[in-house]
Amino acid sequence: MSEFDNVRKGVNCVYYGLYLIVASVLVMMFGGAMVAVSPAAALAIIAAGPLMIIAGTILGLVGRIMCLSVPDDCAASNVIYAAVVCDVGALLITAAGWFVDVPQLINSLSGLLPLAASILFLVFLKKIAAHIRDDVSEQRASTILKLGVASVVTMILGVFVPPVVIVAFLMIIVSFFIYVRLLLSLRESLKAA
Numbered sequence: 001m002s003e004f005d006n007v008r009k010g011v012n013c014v015y016y017g018l019y020l021i022v023a024s025v026l027v028m029m030f031g032g033a034m035v036a037v038s039p040a041a042a043l044a045i046i047a048a049g050p051l052m053i054i055a056g057t058i059l060g061l062v063g064r065i066m067c068l069s070v071p072d073d074c075a076a077s078n079v080i081y082a083a084v085v086c087d088v089g090a091l092l093i094t095a096a097g098w099f100v101d102v103p104q105l106i107n108s109l110s111g112l113l114p115l116a117a118s119i120l121f122l123v124f125l126k127k128i129a130a131h132i133r134d135d136v137s138e139q140r141a142s143t144i145l146k147l148g149v150a151s152v153v154t155m156i157l158g159v160f161v162p163p164v165v166i167v168a169f170l171m172i173i174v175s176f177f178i179y180v181r182l183l184l185s186l187r188e189s190l191k192a193a
Contacts, residue, residue, distance in 0.1 A: 006069035007128065008190035013063025014121075015183040020056030024049040061087050064121060076127035083120035086113040119148070122179075125186060134189040140182040147175040 002008075031045030064087060067080045090113035096102055097110070126141035151171045158165035 002190075002193055003071050004128075004132065004190045004193045007067050008187050010063040010066030010069075011125075011183055011187045011190065013066060014060050015063075015180075015187065017056040017059030017061075017063060018180070018183070020052050020059060024052030024056065027052060061091070064117070067124065070124075070128065074128065074131045076124045076131065079120050079124040079127060083117045083124060086117035086120060090114050090117070119145070122148075125182060129186060129189070132189055132193040134186065137182055137186045137189060140178050140185070144175050144178050144182065147171050147178070151175070 028046050028049035031042045031049065034042035034045060061084075064080065064084050068084060070077050070080055090110050093102060093106060093110040093113070097107060122141055122145055126138055126145070129135075129137035129141060151168045154164055154168035154171065158168055
């Protein structure tokens with residue numbers, strides 16, 4: 001059994017969680033199109049969407065937790081711990097908001113922590129790729145991080161020049177497809193490691 005076996009399984013969980021989230025959007029769009037034909041069936045289809053999003057999010061979190069088994073000699077171990085702490089922190093803040101009135105400052109963290117967790121997870125994937133000498137995956141992770149920064153800058157420029165926002169959305173879509181390819185290629189590389 002490879003020392004990266006659980007990391008590979010974790011990357012698989014993140015991939016399938018992402019797949020569920022994307023599929024949920026398509027299911028909800030299909031349900032919306034079905035409203036005119038059969039409102040009851042459309043409602044049942046649309047109701048499956050949020051459940052798929054929750055399942056995909058949980059699967060992604062489980063995948064990141066499985067990645068905690070990365071060997072200690074790998075430079076990525078601290079980064080994945082920070083990513084999981086951000087994920088769990090966001091989950092706890094959201095859950096606390098269901099029962100008590102959470103201060104606005106802490107509540108705003110529940111929106112920023114998942115973003116930080118995603119960035120840290122990308123850095124983790126980049127470091128894992130470097131550790132197992134998968135140059136293609138390492139380059140993909142770097143490209144996604146650069147496109148992310150460019151998207152944020154373009155969104156800010158879009159406040160002043162609204163048509164520029166279209167460019168930001170195109171960069172986000174390209175980043176998503178590169179991310180999918182990164183997960184696919186890295187899980188194969190981890191299998192061979």
